[in-house]
Amino acid sequence: MTKLHRGLIIGRFQPFHNGHSRLIRHILNECNEVIIAIGSSQFNYSFSNPFTAGERLQMVHDTLIEQETDLKKIYIVPISNSENNAVWLSNLSSMVPKFDILYSGNRFVTELVSHNRGTSFTVVIPRLYRKNVYNGTKIRVGMTSDEKWIKCISASTYKIIMENNGVQRMKLLLEIEKSESGDKIREYPNVK
Amino acid sequence: MTKLHRGLIIGRFQPFHNGHSRLIRHILNECNEVIIAIGSSQFNYSFSNPFTAGERLQMVHDTLIEQETDLKKIYIVPISNSENNAVWLSNLSSMVPKFDILYSGNRFVTELVSHNRGTSFTVVIPRLYRKNVYNGTKIRVGMTSDEKWIKCISASTYKIIMENNGVQRMKLLLEIEKSESGDKIREYPNVK
Amino acid sequence: MTKLHRGLIIGRFQPFHNGHSRLIRHILNECNEVIIAIGSSQFNYSFSNPFTAGERLQMVHDTLIEQETDLKKIYIVPISNSENNAVWLSNLSSMVPKFDILYSGNRFVTELVSHNRGTSFTVVIPRLYRKNVYNGTKIRVGMTSDEKWIKCISASTYKIIMENNGVQRMKLLLEIEKSESGDKIREYPNVK
């Protein structure tokens, strides 16, 4: 086959888990290269977005090495979001190499892509592997209670979470989440 | 009467409905010209703000033509919002022709206007026509269940919604709204 | 012909002049409708961008009425710019009705459009009428010296400039432009 195929997946990776890495391996069966876009890169230290883009980048990078993925085929790119949803696709496109296939099971992505008539890539709906287990929200909630979440992530991701006191951070953020209401992201750092 | 009177109404028009158009006709009885400000213009593709500013602009434009309004008397202007509420009035003023009367039943508008001491216009509280029926939130929710909403909007608005797959979009956005929590606008485009 | 053709032109219209209005009339010979996008809408009170979006909107609106243009065929929309040039096209698209032809003699626009592979519209390079005379920069500079600029604009635009003390404003902004250097837009309001 002469034409280069490049796939793209976008996730917040809070944290990067086995469902994500399995999907990446799956795409590498179909494409020569994969772009892994780390969404909501400007958010961190909130219960929904506990880890910084830098921490998430390292989770992805180290897990791929752990799994002996050929990094020549990989691009990992933090992407910030804007208020205007209709603009996210062109912002994304300006931050990553050109791609031929966008892998997304998220119907919102499909909707936004269809809004941009005439895009030059295909949208493919991937089968998510055991998505009730490998689920970001469940893992984050799990981190504050028991240890089952550890089986959902790679050894590398676990190591990065531990080095950054991630469990303690999650417990603290949950506590703040529970005790407050309103626009938490902006109000956290204050004395009430 | 020698002095030109220009009225302004602001709405998100998600979607533009018969209550809005009736209010505009009412204002045209009292003023020579009307400015129709489309608020929250930067938001779209969320359940509360499903339509882009461009789509909403066309709903207003086409409905006014359908109702044989004289467009010489009309200005339709998308307005984006900022975080600082105390600034919205001067931002609005920089984006539209000067106006003499601001029509608003919203007491928040009254409050913000009174905060800007010395404004050069009057605030008038309009009587909203059948506001339990002609209500944006109800219409949006209605679009995902039955067909009663169709009677609340003009033929032109209906046509624009259909051409843009608006009903399907609303159902999708409701589903996302239900299945998620937190800062949805920014998290939508991601794989969980 | 069954298909609706809609053309779009974008300009800063500082101020709106006869070259602009002639181009609009030309497009109305080729298209059923025209979208007139007022660029850099967030800038005002600087020498390059002296008039607010609201003032410019009124210049366009009133000139079109003066020239007996059928306003049913017209959309006038302020558009703000962002730092990321690669995003401007999709931001523009979210703020206006769909269009089929983008009229632009600006090769930068052509370049950006070609960057967005698969757009759904055509770019057409219009012939600008006497572009050395009908030129925004020349008119702005002219406003500070003699009266030749008056012949470049419509009676309506002239009236709006006069009502808003536009000549005095231009002279003041030129003076500030000359006396200072650096990031003027942000430093103006200060005591040195």
Place this chain on the structure above:
Amino acid sequence: MTKLHRGLIIGRFQPFHNGHSRLIRHILNECNEVIIAIGSSQFNYSFSNPFTAGERLQMVHDTLIEQETDLKKIYIVPISNSENNAVWLSNLSSMVPKFDILYSGNRFVTELVSHNRGTSFTVVIPRLYRKNVYNGTKIRVGMTSDEKWIKCISASTYKIIMENNGVQRMKLLLEIEKSESGDKIREYPNVK
């Protein structure tokens, strides 16, 4: 003691109450100077953030005079928040004089500070005085029902609230809060 000690507290001060002023007096026993940072300065006219930064600044200023605090030892500085929590500390640092001690019982602050390895100041957890009584949320809710809240604030703060029709503003904002859902800050000024 030769070295200057400067403490910093950050709060939204919605409104400034006796718990805040007592903490400031406490810090002045331990430090030569106190920086009082008014957080979320860009928010106002919402139920959680009813007062403008200017109104809050005056509450602090006037209360300190009322309590005969030596203003030579005081800096009062409005601080806006950004989306990126990991950046708030350096933004704060760029807006205030250097400080040696950050007083905060908020564990989120502690977490963010520990994220910035190698900060040049100490974090001290203050004992908040009767924090179930002197509590911003309770006072704001209280303002809409009875008069107990008056005992929680200084005469000066009371005077500023009254002069700005603060009670009426709170009642209005509560009503809007109750009747709506979603991203209220951005949707308030609109007709539904």
Place this chain on the structure above:
Amino acid sequence: MTKLHRGLIIGRFQPFHNGHSRLIRHILNECNEVIIAIGSSQFNYSFSNPFTAGERLQMVHDTLIEQETDLKKIYIVPISNSENNAVWLSNLSSMVPKFDILYSGNRFVTELVSHNRGTSFTVVIPRLYRKNVYNGTKIRVGMTSDEKWIKCISASTYKIIMENNGVQRMKLLLEIEKSESGDKIREYPNVK
């Protein structure tokens, strides 16, 4: 006199010099209180804006103490600028206590204020004291060559500049200013 008079001056104070402090003393003869707004607060570490808002705040604070000004009459407030000039007045107003007189010899301020019809304050043009000597640009340039600038500032401001290696900073920023072109503020931190 029963009515409280409060004056406001706005400056970038890069750095705060004797012309500024003299103007403040002058205003205190005419008003009961003065608000000192530190403009362009978000800019720092560029040749035109070398000092952070925090450093400038301390220059003002310490100089006023040095000159035995009664701080009960003083408010010092950093203000950031936005792109939309027509909005700066209402942003300013939301960040400071209400004021009755705006002191400004800057005709741009006069122009913007007149744009906001119906403001509740008066604009007064102050006589600047020896404005060719007490001039921010001259002082900044002077800091990179000889020592004459020292006579233009207070002992307190001098101390703060020295403690923060301000002279060395200015020399470095001038060098970068000379060696580069284009959008320096955004490009500085990069390797060419």
Place this chain on the structure above:
Amino acid sequence: MTKLHRGLIIGRFQPFHNGHSRLIRHILNECNEVIIAIGSSQFNYSFSNPFTAGERLQMVHDTLIEQETDLKKIYIVPISNSENNAVWLSNLSSMVPKFDILYSGNRFVTELVSHNRGTSFTVVIPRLYRKNVYNGTKIRVGMTSDEKWIKCISASTYKIIMENNGVQRMKLLLEIEKSESGDKIREYPNVK
């Protein structure tokens, strides 16, 4: 040696040239890993910043493969800039893995780092290889005249520039740069 050393360089890479890649190889002699931060990521399609972050990312990625660099040791991360220079270091830190050494010959970086007292990394001034030849500005200017620039970049970067019509883009951007003045980035897309 047990401790992991990670170096970081930041550049705009407009375009990525042999001086950059040589520096990266040099750092890999001293550090186990290198983070390559692509600065000013939000800028593109201007003469100083012609290439998108995505194009630049691919230049770096492909050149490193061409030079047989072990990608396990490499992180490539686009970084956007903000107006507040004092904040850039913490924004950078939130977007990349932790690093021990910041390589920069740019004295502005040194200055900003020293402003952040107590950083956890060292700043090292690298020797730039033939910096009069391997110089971004020279290469960009060169692209519009002759072919000498080709020797300054890798075969991979050359290929990416050609595939994206980079030479034609540079000529166009230079022409616009010459013919206009003022705030070009924001005014380009408009009709004059």
